[in-house]
Amino acid sequence: MIRLDHLSKLYSGRAVVEDVSLTVETGQIAALVGTSGSGKTTLLRMINRLVEPTKGRVWIGDTDAAKIEPHLLRRRIGYAIQGHGLFPHRTVGENIAIVPRLLGWREAEISARIDELMQLFDLDPAVYRDRLPHALSGGQQQRVGVARALAARPELLLMDEPFGALDPVIRAKAQDDLRAIQRQLGTTLVIVTHDMEEAIQLGDRIAVMDKGRLLQFAPPSEILTAPATPFVEALVGAAERPFRLLSLSTVDALREPGEAPGTPINPDTSLREALALCLWEGRAALPVSGGGIVTLAALQARAEGASR
Amino acid sequence: MIAKLFLTLAAALLAALLFTPESFTEVFRPLTHNNAPPIYLQTSLLRLTLSHLALVGIAVTASTLVAVAGGVLVTRPAGREFLPLARTITSVGQTFPPVAVLALAVPAMGFGAGPTLVALFLYGLLPVFENTLTALSTLPPSVLEAARGMGLTRRQRLWQVELPLALPVILAGVRLTAVISLATATIGSTVAAKTLGEVIIAGLLSANPAFVVQGGLITGLLAILIYEAFQRLESWSAHRAGLIRPQ
Numbered sequence: 227m228i229r230l231d232h233l234s235k236l237y238s239g240r241a242v243v244e245d246v247s248l249t250v251e252t253g254q255i256a257a258l259v260g261t262s263g264s265g266k267t268t269l270l271r272m273i274n275r276l277v278e279p280t281k282g283r284v285w286i287g288d289t290d291a292a293k294i295e296p297h298l299l300r301r302r303i304g305y306a307i308q309g310h311g312l313f314p315h316r317t318v319g320e321n322i323a324i325v326p327r328l329l330g331w332r333e334a335e336i337s338a339r340i341d342e343l344m345q346l347f348d349l350d351p352a353v354y355r356d357r358l359p360h361a362l363s364g365g366q367q368q369r370v371g372v373a374r375a376l377a378a379r380p381e382l383l384l385m386d387e388p389f390g391a392l393d394p395v396i397r398a399k400a401q402d403d404l405r406a407i408q409r410q411l412g413t414t415l416v417i418v419t420h421d422m423e424e425a426i427q428l429g430d431r432i433a434v435m436d437k438g439r440l441l442q443f444a445p446p447s448e449i450l451t452a453p454a455t456p457f458v459e460a461l462v463g464a465a466e467r468p469f470r471l472l473s474l475s476t477v478d479a480l481r482e483p484g485e486a487p488g489t490p491i492n493p494d495t496s497l498r499e500a501l502a503l504c505l506w507e508g509r510a511a512l513p514v515s516g517g518g519i520v521t522l523a524a525l526q527a528r529a530e531g532a533s534r
Numbered sequence: 535m536i537a538k539l540f541l542t543l544a545a546a547l548l549a550a551l552l553f554t555p556e557s558f559t560e561v562f563r564p565l566t567h568n569n570a571p572p573i574y575l576q577t578s579l580l581r582l583t584l585s586h587l588a589l590v591g592i593a594v595t596a597s598t599l600v601a602v603a604g605g606v607l608v609t610r611p612a613g614r615e616f617l618p619l620a621r622t623i624t625s626v627g628q629t630f631p632p633v634a635v636l637a638l639a640v641p642a643m644g645f646g647a648g649p650t651l652v653a654l655f656l657y658g659l660l661p662v663f664e665n666t667l668t669a670l671s672t673l674p675p676s677v678l679e680a681a682r683g684m685g686l687t688r689r690q691r692l693w694q695v696e697l698p699l700a701l702p703v704i705l706a707g708v709r710l711t712a713v714i715s716l717a718t719a720t721i722g723s724t725v726a727a728k729t730l731g732e733v734i735i736a737g738l739l740s741a742n743p744a745f746v747v748q749g750g751l752i753t754g755l756l757a758i759l760i761y762e763a764f765q766r767l768e769s770w771s772a773h774r775a776g777l778i779r780p781q
């Protein structure tokens with residue numbers, strides 16, 4: 227668990243982050259969104275003390291972050307920055323090994339961990355482990371950056387637009403991988419993103435920031451259906467809200483008894499895809515594999531819930 | 535290819551000049567008048583070259599150590615205020631003529647290698663210092679941020695990240711210093727340091743152009759070869775630092 231308690235940061239008298247309080251429960255993902263310059267990066271960097279707060283406290287579990295030596299604190303917190311920041315003079319394997327080495331892990335343990343993480347991120351250790359970062363593609367570099375942040379099994383992971391440089395396809399894949407890995411390890415994750423779609427996909431909760439202030443901190447469905455201010459509403463994008471809302475749940479949630487012709491769809495299909503299928507094929511209902519149907523009417527009702 | 539051939543020739547010529555100077559007797563004879571000796575024989579050219587290189591090596595090592603340490607110091611938060619002072623010292627060291635340094639140092643240190651070492655040391659500070667400064671203050675910010683964010687201490691960041699990444703540019707500074715010092719060291723022989731300058735000065739005193747050309751030629755060949763060696767070292771270190779894509 228991580229708790230930010232009335233955090234503020236002033237630069238020459240100007241508040242860049244102002245009185246932000248929020249709690250992220252263990253194993254949850256908080257997505258930090260907001261316009262450029264709203265203070266997201268500054269807030270994130272106050273958590274591992276790359277920036278010292280002017281006011282307020284950061285609690286990691288029951289520990290006051292201000293009471294730990296900064297470099298020791300940082301070794302406990304995974305950190306992946308925009309533009310990956312891989313050490314260009316160290317191989318992929320050595321980059322991943324940095325924090326475990328600092329923590330004094332045994333070599334055999336480190337080596338096993340490198341292979342494990344590389345496999346997790348779809349990088350064949352036999353091919354990539356001894357390469358220097360410049361011999362990787364941008365997407366591979368970013369995945370190594372994330373693997374490196376996870377290397378020492380941190381309880382808390384901070385990520386600042388880790389997928390910024392990726393094309394949409396690889397980005398979606400990287401998001402899925404990250405989500406799966408995070409669930410598997412039970413890591414608490416705070417991720418900064420410019421991309422509302424990404425925030426909705428990944429976040430258990432979304433924190434919306436504007437001009438250094440936290441406007442709303444709530445689950446994605448609530449951000450979509452009950453934006454706290456016109457700014458949040460604008461950021462969510464009124465026109466796309468119905469689709470975003472639908473993308474949050476799967477067909478399973480709207481399954482009702484009944485029969486419909488056609489090939490059954492998987493219950494894990496998102497409502498958004500189901501709606502697209504209905505409209506595309508001009509059908510009023512789709513069968514769901516394992517029994518039951520999902521109707522166009524129910525999908526529309528759910529989508530309208532968003533634009534109330 | 536042509537460059538390689540040229541370098542091999544330069545190395546071969548140098549070796550021949552140093553190990554069998556007599557075989558060049560007929561080559562240099564046209565430069566002499568009145569049956570003056572075409573080849574300098576008072577001290578063996580090989581011995582002079584070795585002592586010349588030793589002087590330069592010691593001076594360059596000393597300037598490099600001091601200048602790199604200075605560059606590191608003034609790029610730390612605690613040392614930043616010394617930057618203007620350090621800049622002044624190194625530029626004065628470079629602009630103050632080495633001959634004047636010799637003249638000032640001789641009364642204090644006597645004749646011999648001492649004054650030459652001082653002059654070369656001062657003269658060589660600036661290129662290494664400036665390059666260290668440039669290298670350390672233009673490192674990729676995301677790499678430094680990551681290093682800090684992962685919990686490397688200041689010292690670890692310096693030794694494991696900053697210096698390895700700065701190395702190629704620092705080496706370029708050392709190369710400049712080495713080549714400048716190699717040529718400048720010749721004036722050390724005006725105050726009795728054993729350098730190749732001895733041959734040149736002997737040529738001037740006895741109006742024997744053959745000696746002057748010999749001394750100049752050996753120094754020039756040494757400079758070419760050392761320049762090339764450093765360039766190789768630099769590109770090797772740049773590859774190692776992952777800063778250049780191998781072709």
Ligand SMILES: Nc1ncnc2c1ncn2[C@@H]1O[C@H](COP(=O)(O)OP(=O)(O)OP(=O)(O)O)[C@@H](O)[C@H]1O
Pocket residue numbers: 237242260261262263264265266267268269420
């Ligand atoms: N060291 C600093 N000194 C002065 N002002 C700063 C400093 N660091 C950040 N700021 C200012 O604080 C504000 C917030 O910056 P921050 O980097 O946190 O924004 P951000 O939300 O991450 O923006 P982006 O989405 O563009 O990354 C900006 O106006 C920035 O200029």
Ligand SMILES: [Mg+2]
Pocket residue numbers: 266267268386
């Ligand atoms: Mg930012």
